Amino acid sequence: MNDSKLATLCPVADAGFRRAGQGLSEMAGTDIAATATRIRRLPLAKVPDLLGGPGVVVATVYLAIKGDVEGHMVLMMPLSEACALADMLLELPSGSTRELDGLASSALGEVGNLVGSFFLAALADVTSLRLSPTPPTIIADMSGAVLDAVLADLSMESDQVLIIDTLFAQSSRRVSACFLVLPRERYLELILGRLPR
């Protein structure tokens, strides 16, 4: 994937994230914006380094991509950011959520669900592909341990991951996360071939 192809994905990500933000706002009853601040490519094995290293515990929402394309989507962030995101969604004062308990965990799952679903919907709009996510799985564990099975699953094909740096904002609060999109390589070509030039 070259830079111009990455550039064509920017409006797709923007549209998907804007709608995800609207969904989050409805859910939380307060204005929350989701923004794709940057799109880049990296070898998947380098992703844990973005989050402190493979042994550092992170919060993860995983969804598989089904339909005309097979692959994986992962929303990943430091535990502290996940707690801040839960506070934002549950309209709690900053610092209230200290661990990913049932409520915080399901709020986080809904964020992953909305971001993944609306990103796929935006991608489906421009590619005319049938794309849908599985229900979200929420995990708090070492980032290397979460991603190594994904990497093993993809390593016969490609180990490149599309990373969308993500910012959630509500009033003066900000939460940063990484949204990873990993279609199987043969499907990546299919997607890129259908993107508008």
Place this chain on the structure above:
Amino acid sequence: MASDRTRAVGMGELAISHSDEVLAAYGLGSCVGVAAWDPVARVGGLAHVMLPSSAIGRQPEAPGRFADTAVPTLVAALTRQGANKGRLILKIAGGAQVLALGGAGNTLAIGEKNVAAVRQVLRQLGLSLAAEDVGGNNGRTMLLHVATGQVTVQTVGQAARTL
């Protein structure tokens, strides 16, 4: 615990050490860490195995990636550094299923396959395991203290334990 003498062994890599280093495989999920240590030669090695078989991969230049190439490479490298194959103490950790890939009902248990492949290769080499901590649903960090041969495993929310 980790010290500044700690050397990270990344996914698909393997490392050998003679010194008082600690070799570390951080964040093992479905991957399997294979530690081997010779108490006489005081040389040790750690492999961070990702996949069961090199037959399904396309990067034969990375022997540390596959169980069937990583384990023989590890043993050969230790032997070259003065280890005796018969004295090697072998311990493994990892092979968990942290993430059910593909959603419910479509789980690819790569971790189990990795553990089975490592065991099979060890059998073929005539080697047996001294200890293991495998399977389950949690990530692990595995440390080999080369000076002493001690292997410790850390899991989220639990105290580190010695294998």
